Amino acid sequence: MDNSAFQLAKQAILVPSDLQESDIHRVMDQLLNGSVDNGDIYFQSSHYESWVLEDGIIKEGSHNIEQGAGVRALSGEKTGFAYSDKIDLPVLLSAVKNVQAIARQGQTAKTSLPGRTPYPALYAPINPLSSLSDQEKVDFLRKIDAETRKLDPRIEQVIISLVGVQDHILIANQGSSLVGDVRPLVRMNVSVIVEEKGQREQGSMGGGARSDYHYFLEQDRALGFAREAVRQALVNLEAIPAPAGSMPIVLGSGWPGILLHEAIGHGLEGDFNRKGTSAFSGRVGERVASSLCTVVDDGTLQDRRGSLSIDDEGTPTQCTTLIENGILKGYMQDKLNARLMGVQPTGNGRRESYAHTPMPRMTNTYMLPGESDPEEILQSVKNGLYAKNFGGGQVDITSGKFVFSASEAYLIENGKITHPVKGATLIGNGPDVLTRVSMVGNDLALDSGVGTCGKEGQSVPVGVGQPTLKIDALTVGGTNV
Amino acid sequence: MQTQQEITRLQTTIHELLLEAKNQGASAADAGLSIDNGLSVNVRLGDVETIEHHCSQGLGITVYFGQKKGSANSTDLSEKSIKETVTAACSIARYASDDPYAGLPDPDRLASEFKDLELYHPWDLSPNDAINLALSCEDTARQYHPDISNSEGASVDTYQGIRVFGNSLGFLHGYASTRHSISCSVLGERDGNMERDYWYSVARNHKNLESPELVGKKAAERTVLRLGARSLTTRKAPVLYSAEVASGLISSFLGAISGGSLYRKSSFLLDSLGTKVFPDFINIYEQPHLLGALGSACYDAEGVTTKANKIVTDGILDSYLLSSYSARKLDMQSTGHAGGVHNLCISAGEQDFQQLLKQMDTGLLVTELMGQGVNPVTGDYSRGASGFWVEQGEIQYPVQEITIAGNLKDMFQHILAVGNDIDYRGNIRTGSILIEEMAIAGE
Numbered sequence: 037m038d039n040s041a042f043q044l045a046k047q048a049i050l051v052p053s054d055l056q057e058s059d060i061h062r063v064m065d066q067l068l069n070g071s072v073d074n075g076d077i078y079f080q081s082s083h084y085e086s087w088v089l090e091d092g093i094i095k096e097g098s099h100n101i102e103q104g105a106g107v108r109a110l111s112g113e114k115t116g117f118a119y120s121d122k123i124d125l126p127v128l129l130s131a132v133k134n135v136q137a138i139a140r141q142g143q144t145a146k147t148s149l150p151g152r153t154p155y156p157a158l159y160a161p162i163n164p165l166s167s168l169s170d171q172e173k174v175d176f177l178r179k180i181d182a183e184t185r186k187l188d189p190r191i192e193q194v195i196i197s198l199v200g201v202q203d204h205i206l207i208a209n210q211g212s213s214l215v216g217d218v219r220p221l222v223r224m225n226v227s228v229i230v231e232e233k234g235q236r237e238q239g240s241m242g243g244g245a246r247s248d249y250h251y252f253l254e255q256d257r258a259l260g261f262a263r264e265a266v267r268q269a270l271v272n273l274e275a276i277p278a279p280a281g282s283m284p285i286v287l288g289s290g291w292p293g294i295l296l297h298e299a300i301g302h303g304l305e306g307d308f309n310r311k312g313t314s315a316f317s318g319r320v321g322e323r324v325a326s327s328l329c330t331v332v333d334d335g336t337l338q339d340r341r342g343s344l345s346i347d348d349e350g351t352p353t354q355c356t357t358l359i360e361n362g363i364l365k366g367y368m369q370d371k372l373n374a375r376l377m378g379v380q381p382t383g384n385g386r387r388e389s390y391a392h393t394p395m396p397r398m399t400n401t402y403m404l405p406g407e408s409d410p411e412e413i414l415q416s417v418k419n420g421l422y423a424k425n426f427g428g429g430q431v432d433i434t435s436g437k438f439v440f441s442a443s444e445a446y447l448i449e450n451g452k453i454t455h456p457v458k459g460a461t462l463i464g465n466g467p468d469v470l471t472r473v474s475m476v477g478n479d480l481a482l483d484s485g486v487g488t489c490g491k492e493g494q495s496v497p498v499g500v501g502q503p504t505l506k507i508d509a510l511t512v513g514g515t516n517v
Numbered sequence: 518m519q520t521q522q523e524i525t526r527l528q529t530t531i532h533e534l535l536l537e538a539k540n541q542g543a544s545a546a547d548a549g550l551s552i553d554n555g556l557s558v559n560v561r562l563g564d565v566e567t568i569e570h571h572c573s574q575g576l577g578i579t580v581y582f583g584q585k586k587g588s589a590n591s592t593d594l595s596e597k598s599i600k601e602t603v604t605a606a607c608s609i610a611r612y613a614s615d616d617p618y619a620g621l622p623d624p625d626r627l628a629s630e631f632k633d634l635e636l637y638h639p640w641d642l643s644p645n646d647a648i649n650l651a652l653s654c655e656d657t658a659r660q661y662h663p664d665i666s667n668s669e670g671a672s673v674d675t676y677q678g679i680r681v682f683g684n685s686l687g688f689l690h691g692y693a694s695t696r697h698s699i700s701c702s703v704l705g706e707r708d709g710n711m712e713r714d715y716w717y718s719v720a721r722n723h724k725n726l727e728s729p730e731l732v733g734k735k736a737a738e739r740t741v742l743r744l745g746a747r748s749l750t751t752r753k754a755p756v757l758y759s760a761e762v763a764s765g766l767i768s769s770f771l772g773a774i775s776g777g778s779l780y781r782k783s784s785f786l787l788d789s790l791g792t793k794v795f796p797d798f799i800n801i802y803e804q805p806h807l808l809g810a811l812g813s814a815c816y817d818a819e820g821v822t823t824k825a826n827k828i829v830t831d832g833i834l835d836s837y838l839l840s841s842y843s844a845r846k847l848d849m850q851s852t853g854h855a856g857g858v859h860n861l862c863i864s865a866g867e868q869d870f871q872q873l874l875k876q877m878d879t880g881l882l883v884t885e886l887m888g889q890g891v892n893p894v895t896g897d898y899s900r901g902a903s904g905f906w907v908e909q910g911e912i913q914y915p916v917q918e919i920t921i922a923g924n925l926k927d928m929f930q931h932i933l934a935v936g937n938d939i940d941y942r943g944n945i946r947t948g949s950i951l952i953e954e955m956a957i958a959g960e
């Protein structure tokens with residue numbers, strides 16, 4: 037395990053609360069004393085800052101400090117949970133008392149968890165908030181604003197935001213010693229409004245990583261976001277109404293991988309499958325995609341937004357194959373669902389904060405590259421839609437129906453990209469859609485580090501990616517009937 | 518009452534926060550504190566699944582150094598944290614730019630009368646009581662029909678909270694409120710296809726909740742009705758938004774007339790004040806002081822008094838929704854909408870839901886929408902939908918995997934009717950809304 041991250045997390049959480057490791061052992065003993073199968077305590081201390089530039093001025097900034105501890109007791113399928121914004125011994129002991137009520141409802145069957153396994157740190161235990169001085173942050177935003185406005189005379193409005201987070205985590209688990217992590221996260225976004233002949237459009241682009249603010253200074257990234265935002269807005273000024281109906285779709289590489297996240301990913305989360313509420317329940321070993329498709333969830337990519345050295349239950353993350361050559365291989369698991377389904381946890385137990393209970397969540401979900409040249413994929417379509425970029429999406433995991441909204445799309449006519457069309461929603465059926473993938477590009481790209489996934493009211497940062505893909509038929513929700 | 522003591526204690530903390538801000542050199546400041554306690558239980562397949570005890574607190578402060586603004590938040594209400602949080606806000610303000618429009622509200626706009634809006638009705642509910650209510654809710658749902666095959670469970674939630682807010686102009690007020698809910702979600706299966714739907718009831722006073730059995734029955738009924746859903750061919754047709762999804766249309770309207778989108782010119786309703794946005798028969802107004810209602814408040818997020826506003830009269834837009842900041846940017850006056858609307862109502866027509874179906878005759882009844890799919894700048898609208906195909910005023914069969922699309926500006930102008938089947942569960946109170954024609958994309 038990464039000692040320095042662990043030591044730093046201990047320093048940030050236990051020292052100010054005047055708690056010793058021995059106190060935590062005492063609370064854990066108390067917690068596991070009742071008839072519970074398992075229990076954990078999740079300590080968190082989180083610093084978050086945001087800066088917003090609008091109308092050419094630094095309009096606002098805010099600094100948030102969030103800290104607390106969540107105590108959980110598990111007994112069979114039952115969970116007792118309590119949390120507090122205070123981290124001290126009496127509060128923890130009273131939370132333990134509260135959550136043990138769950139055990140009295142249930143049976144006893146203590147299981148022992150595997151001990152601590154070593155794992156590599158996937159990001160440095162740094163503090164992004166102090167990686168630039170406040171003066172440097174605002175100077176940087178002003179500079180990007182000035183450069184953005186020079187890009188095109190039709191730019192009316194520029195809004196730039198910069199966000200940095202440093203999360204300290206400590207997790208006390210049954211049968212293993214305390215583990216900890218320090219998680220940096222930065223995010224930047226540029227959005228513009230352009231106007232021409234009284235018509236207005238917006239464009240927006242951003243990125244981020246488990247790194248510090250220098251990430252945006254490198255490789256011209258910040259201005260790259262600006263150029264992309266302006267380009268998208270200008271393209272949309274020219275857009276004509278989108279077609280309506282079923283047609284072949286070519287999806288661009290990178291962020292359009294949100295298709296996998298919505299159509300496949302959520303349906304493969306362990307909780308839904310244990311409960312039999314997912315359209316993918318009980319389908320391991322079956323064909324759910326064309327043989328061109330291999331999809332993984334990989335929490336181990338260096339510095340990426342969706343990556344974690346350990347998940348929020350202390351399990352090291354891994355690369356889990358979800359679909360291999362079209363065959364469903366397995367689900368993403370947290371500890372509770374893994375135990376109940378008789379499989380190993382996959383390092384996908386995540387929670388928004390100490391005030392929320394963990395559940396199986398995605399990390400970085402993407403499709404491995406195929407062999408087709410992206411150009412050749414476009415040329416194979418007579419009449420269809422090329423969806424280059426997307427807003428968000430949503431899925432009903434039970435019926436399998438999912439949607440995602442194109443923010444930049446073009447008509448394909450006779451194998452060529454022609455007119456840009458207005459944002460349209462694409463709708464399909466998860467267990468079906470990948471069976472219609474007939475070409476997979478050789479251009480795998482991951483998104484720029486902007487994804488946030490919501491599930492049962494909890495938000496966590498995630499990544500997505502894919503190569504250019506051709507889907508033989510998908511419904512496009514335009515107005516041009 | 519203990520709550521009153523707690524409010525008084527928190528008001529003292531607000532004083533300390535504002536004083537600390539002044540001591541650190543701020544020329545003006547506002548501060549808010551909140552404390553929430555709750556119990557949440559979920560049962561599934563006749564057994565307890567989770568019992569959660571919620572207990573959270575937070576403080577937020579915004580400071581002004583002249584026209585420069587900074588803010589900070591913390592979950593730690595200790596004396597030490599108060600100092601540090603104020604320091605964090607002040608250090609941000611030092612690096613912010615001079616913004617001529619920044620600042621506290623105009624003093625004469627601040628609320629000075631604080632009517633008891635009857636928002637606080639604690640529910641003395643033990644975890645066991647809550648479990649029993651949830652069990653009977655889920656049980657009713659599971660017994661409802663043989664096609665009900667599985668369950669995501671039933672939940673009972675109860676929250677009570679205290680909010681205290683003050684600013685350096687002398688405004689200081691606090692109040693307690695409660696919120697309770699029962700919800701249920703079950704699955705049905707037919708011919709190997711599963712569907713899921715849910716229902717919930719929410720109220721300030723638990724006596725106003727629907728019974729657990731009714732919530733369970735409605736969840737199951739909705740699920741069973743969806744079984745056997747198919748897609749539609751691509752076409753144009755009238756669309757009836759059922760009341761529970763119609764509020765989404767209205768919230769897109771509210772977004773478009775809110776100060777932030779107007780001064781950023783990111784609204785499809787720019788310069789629409791005094792113009793016809795809806796047909797003649799549409800009136801939209803706000804009732805912020807309804808007793809015991811979910812959206813009631815005496816003042817907005819910055820202490821400006823709320824009042825019974827007319828937003829739309831006979832289809833004409835009467836008022837934007839402005840905070841002090843956006844009002845100054847637009848050279849207008851705050852309308853008490855920092856943080857949003859309070860009990861927004863759409864005048865209902867004479868027709869009930871069945872009569873709306875008859876009026877539509879043939880078309881699409883939408884009961885669920887998916888995805889974002891709304892461009893706030895242009896009003897272009899395209900969302901995933903499911904619901905029912907209707908012919909001669911009668912529901913024919915469930916439909917899904919379709920999208921509905923149009924432009925909001927145009928859709929608003931072509932509203933044919935608003936039903937009297939009002940959904941009171943949210944801050945926007947509307948009945949079902951019938952739109953003349955939209956594009957439906959399907960197989």
Ligand SMILES: [Zn+2]
Pocket residue numbers: 297302488489490491
């Ligand atoms: Zn998601």
